Amino acid sequence: MNLEKTRILVYILAVILYSNVAYSRSLSHNGFLTAGFSQTDNEISFIGVTDEMNFSDLSLIGIQTTFKPSEGPFQFVTQLLARGNQGWDVDAEWAYVGARLTDSFEFQVGKVRAPMFMISETLDVGITYPWIRPPEELYGFNNIPFTTINGLKFKYRNEGQYFDYDLLIYGGENPEETVTSNGLEYLIVLKIAGIEANFVRDNFKLRLSYHDAYDLFLDFAAELAANPTLATLFAGYPNGIIESNSTFSTLGLDYNDGRFLLMAEVGQRKVRENSTNVNWFVTVGYQFGRFLPHLTHSVINITEVETNGTINNEQQSTILGVKISVTPAIVVKAELSHTHVPDIPDDSLAAGLFDALPVLVSFEDDKVNMVNLAINMVF
Numbered sequence: 001m002n003l004e005k006t007r008i009l010v011y012i013l014a015v016i017l018y019s020n021v022a023y024s025r026s027l028s029h030n031g032f033l034t035a036g037f038s039q040t041d042n043e044i045s046f047i048g049v050t051d052e053m054n055f056s057d058l059s060l061i062g063i064q065t066t067f068k069p070s071e072g073p074f075q076f077v078t079q080l081l082a083r084g085n086q087g088w089d090v091d092a093e094w095a096y097v098g099a100r101l102t103d104s105f106e107f108q109v110g111k112v113r114a115p116m117f118m119i120s121e122t123l124d125v126g127i128t129y130p131w132i133r134p135p136e137e138l139y140g141f142n143n144i145p146f147t148t149i150n151g152l153k154f155k156y157r158n159e160g161q162y163f164d165y166d167l168l169i170y171g172g173e174n175p176e177e178t179v180t181s182n183g184l185e186y187l188i189v190l191k192i193a194g195i196e197a198n199f200v201r202d203n204f205k206l207r208l209s210y211h212d213a214y215d216l217f218l219d220f221a222a223e224l225a226a227n228p229t230l231a232t233l234f235a236g237y238p239n240g241i242i243e244s245n246s247t248f249s250t251l252g253l254d255y256n257d258g259r260f261l262l263m264a265e266v267g268q269r270k271v272r273e274n275s276t277n278v279n280w281f282v283t284v285g286y287q288f289g290r291f292l293p294h295l296t297h298s299v300i301n302i303t304e305v306e307t308n309g310t311i312n313n314e315q316q317s318t319i320l321g322v323k324i325s326v327t328p329a330i331v332v333k334a335e336l337s338h339t340h341v342p343d344i345p346d347d348s349l350a351a352g353l354f355d356a357l358p359v360l361v362s363f364e365d366d367k368v369n370m371v372n373l374a375i376n377m378v379f
Helices: 002-024 219-225
Strands: 026-040 062-069 074-083 090-100 105-113 148-159 164-181 184-202 204-219 239-257 260-269 274-286 291-305 315-325 330-340 368-377
Touching: 184 219
Parallel strands: none
Antiparallel strands: 026 062, 026 368, 062 074, 074 090, 090 105, 105 148, 148 164, 164 184, 184 204, 204 239, 239 260, 260 274, 274 291, 291 315, 315 330, 330 368
16 A cells, blocks of 8 residues: 555646656757759759759758746757758758857857857858858858857847947867869868857948958869869969968948848958958849849959969959748749859869869850749748
């Protein structure tokens, strides 16, 4: 009898404990997806797209889960992401512990988004910006070939008399990863630290940032072995190894009063003893009810280039698009873009963002037109 009473008591206590835990913790989910179509008028692959219909390059789906174990400041955040252009392999894009210790101070530790650009935090959530493809000249993987790091982020925010502001400091590493640029595969490892500052007033936002990849390692030895023709282009790196430092700085602004839209951002990437790029874009748009037509001009400008072993990605694009808000959670977009890459026939190192090098593939044209269609959703 005593044993039976003990079992009943344990059961009641377990139910009470479970109820209290369930009450004190919070679990939330949200998701986003893009279903897209792309096609160019060039048989040479350009940022993953050719003159054949492509339904994978733009498409992705993500699920984000936030778990608060108690009423305290801590939360656990994970974001699982699958991209069509990566074979729909599911990857943990975010996986971190965060805490808001005060109204002004918070931190994140784990796998976090690298705060490289003005739209880095929402780069995969297409409904949050006007384009189908954020300008590749600045935001593309050929410029910054990673989106996350394993590390720490500290953020301080405050309200001033004339503007609100926040300051973010971060540091971490991008462990061994294989990336593709101009059709060549590179093994990249880096350690990075940086600072970001945002100033906001009403409909206007100004952002500045500086990033230092103080330990950068690139390995493309396998590509040199597979393509002996490349040896003359990369004579400065006969072993296919680049060990260097790299810095990246940005200045961006965003103005949106519900009608008129102006976005602009410029970034300078400097790989020491190798090359310097200045990449920028300007976007203007005007809201007509559900319709937001917009125009973007985007540029990669090579200000310094090492002749032995640096591919010239210089190009410029003009993008005409429209964003149609179907519901608050669904938008439809269409875009036409024209890209010009200078001097491809004459310079084997000039390839723009084509996924090939002229020394390996015969180029017939240094211009490419692209059409993109997409549906963006959040749920």
